[in-house]
Amino acid sequence: MPGQKTQPKDPVKLKDNQKALLKWAALGLGGLVLAAVLLLGVVVALLLPGLPDVKQLADYQPKLPLRVLTTDGVVIGEFGEERRQMVPLAQIPKAMKDAVIAVEDARFYEHGGIDTVGIARAALSNLVHGMRQGASTITQQVARNVYLSSERTISRKLKEALIALRLEDELTKDQILEIYLNQIYLGQRAYGFAAASEAYFGKPLKDITLAEAAMLAGLPKAPGANNPVVNPRRARARQLYVLDRMQAQGFVNAEQVAKAKDEELQLRGVYNPERLHAEYVAEMVRQQMVAQYGDSAYVRGLTVTTTLLSTDQAAAYQALRRGILDYERRQPWRGPEASVKLPADGDALDDAIDDALAAHPDDGEVLAAVVLEASPKQVVAVGRDGNEMKIAGDGLRLVQTGLSARADARQRVARGAVLRVTKNAKGAWEVVQLPEVEGAFVGMDPRDGSIRALVGGFDFGQNQFNHVTQAWRQPGSSFKPFIYSAALEKGFAPATLVNDGPLFFDRGTTGGQPWEPKNSDGNFDGPMTIRTALQKSKNMVTIRVLQSIGTTYAQEWSGHFGLDTDKQPPYLPMALGAGSVTPLQMAVGYGVFANGGYLVKPNLVSKVVERGDKVLFESQPPVLDDSTRAIPERNAFIMRTLLQSVIKNGTGARAYQALRRDDIYGKTGTTNDSFDTWFAGFQPTRVGVVWIGYDTPRQLGVRGETGGSLSLPVWTSYMQRVLKGV
Secondary structure, eight states, X not given: OXXXXXXXXXXXXXXXXXHHHHHHHHHHHHHHHHHHHHHHXXXXXXXXXGSOOGGGGGGOOOOBOXXXXXXXXXXXXXXXXXXXXXXXXXXXOHHHHHHHXXXXXXXXXXXXXXXXXXXXXXXXXXXXXXXXXXXXXXXXXXXXXXHOOOOOOHHHHHHHHHHHHHHHHHSOHHHHHHHHHHHOBOSTTEESHHHHHHHHXXXXXXXXXXXXXXXXXXXXXXXXXXXXXXXXXXXHHHHHHHHHHHHHTTSSOHHHHXXXXXXXXXXXXXXXXXXXXXXXXXXHHXXXXXXXXXXXXXXXXXEEEESOOHHHHHHHHHHHHHHHHHHHHTSOOOOXXXXXXXXXXXXXXXHHHHHHHHTSXXXXXXXXXXXXXXXXXXXXXXXXXXXXXXXXXXXXXXXXXXXXXXXXXXXXXOTTEEEEEEEOTTSXXXXXXXXXXXXXXXXXXXXXXXXXXXXXXXXXXXXXXXXXXXXXXXXXXXXXXXXXXXXXXTXXXXXXXXXXXXXXXXXXXXXXXOBOOOOTTSOOOEEEEHHHHHHHTOHHHHHHHHHHHOHHHHHHHHGGGTOOGGGSOSSGGGGGTOSOBOHHHHHHHHHHHHTTSBOOOOBOEEEEEETTXXXXXXXOOOOOSTTTBOXXXXXXXXXXXXXXXXXXXXXTHHHHHHHOOSSOXXXXXXXGGGSEEEEEEEETXXXXXXXEEOSXXXXXXXXXXXXXXXXXXXXXXXXXXXXXXX
């Protein structure tokens, strides 16, 4: 009724209702728990029969890639689905093991495969901070990486936990940790920390520092996002976190952490002058191994030791690149590689620079840079590392035309231009341009055919065509020694006089059009000895000598040096190197002169070992006897004296001036219109052959370069280093 007060409910009855509700809730919850336990038991019972037998992991045998080494043990290549090295736990540095345990599973040696304490801690963190924090132990990660996928499902997590428990029953903690450290994916196709150390730092795992170990230990959580090559900032943040965790766990002290945080890391992806470049050799070995062993070469753990010497290879690589860049400095400025519109400043400017440089990767010591300011007296540019570089004086010599107010639009150097810079001999920045010209160098021991150095081009990343083995080019005057060697067998001698006078031939004599050859200097010097003619590289004398001995005989004689006779047409232009050879063939040919007359096949692979140190192949030194003799010893001796004269008094004199040795021999080579330049020479322990030219033949330089001006300096630079102390 209106105005009547509502009577309060009986408090005793309310308590009875609450008790009833709690009773039914408890019964319901208990039933749910019991049902969940029963369901879990059924699921486990269903999963158990399908779980793998983990006992086999006691003899862990992962896929191992094909590895290629120099004869002195430097890694020059790895090929396979996975970059991986199997390293026993005892050989893994303590810093590496501590860093991984600190950040991935601090209670690894305490739990039984599943860390309940870690799970509770992660659950609390997720609840309080709203973070997705995992609690997978190292054992669980091994279970997942070896046997399971990375899908996020309840069944997969249950399998992972069950396999982890089995692993803990069957294997020791150290065995589990060893598998983890060799199995985990760490980006850059690297599996395991040994492979990652090579991939990121270019060094064996045993040599890494605490700072490097912390960087690597930060990779398992997110090998893409935390990759120092792809994302240096995130990788650095993760590295600092790992170091802090190591200190918190008592693995290192504050002083060690501070020192590690200050250490500047040298990543392999960044230019490192100490890194050995032998990409063309590694690719040659890969092709040879796949041809011999099929695709299994990529997974069976083959280690191929080559005949390469790291010191020789470094000398050859640097000499060829320096020679080609020096040539480019003498060429006209072709203009910036690109031009981008730059915002005024701030993050937008940084982003625009990053985007521009991403499309123009560095090429070794030749760095890409974006111009911020440009004037005829100074250019300010910024590189990939964000540091500004100021270029002035001689460093701007190449781009003076592009800095002029009247510069052509294609050549203009202004704000936003993308160009190339490098350090000159004095350590100052200078503007250069990526070469269009190509080159090749091969160094060989003529005594046994061991290839000690091989550089197939300026940069393997830009051009995989191996000019040492695949480029068939005209040898020019570097072919003349083979003609003179043939002439010695027909009665000629170094003192034989031959006329250096004009010649003219109709088409029947040359196999082509009428031909009126000239000397490179345009002069005719009359009668001279063969020795003088070779010193001065006189074309008329060589042609007359070939006329005398016969073109067919000379063609056949060239085969004694390992040259392909089918590519040396038996016509008079053969005297001037009009046939075709490869640089490797020229090295073998000159090796015959160097070793006293023996034809020794080139050898690149000295040993092939399978996992477990099982030797599959080991080369044997060649036998130098009548079966391998190519020319008489007296012939080889006389030819050495002639080639020594070329070095001391002829077209190769600059080599003698630089090296000041009496045991060096060689010959320059320049083809018609300066399309190819060569230098082939030797010392008794080393043959070196240099070729430089364009892939699509055209004249080298505005005025035309020669073997003496372009290829000889490369050979000299190489020999200065490899003959030091010999």
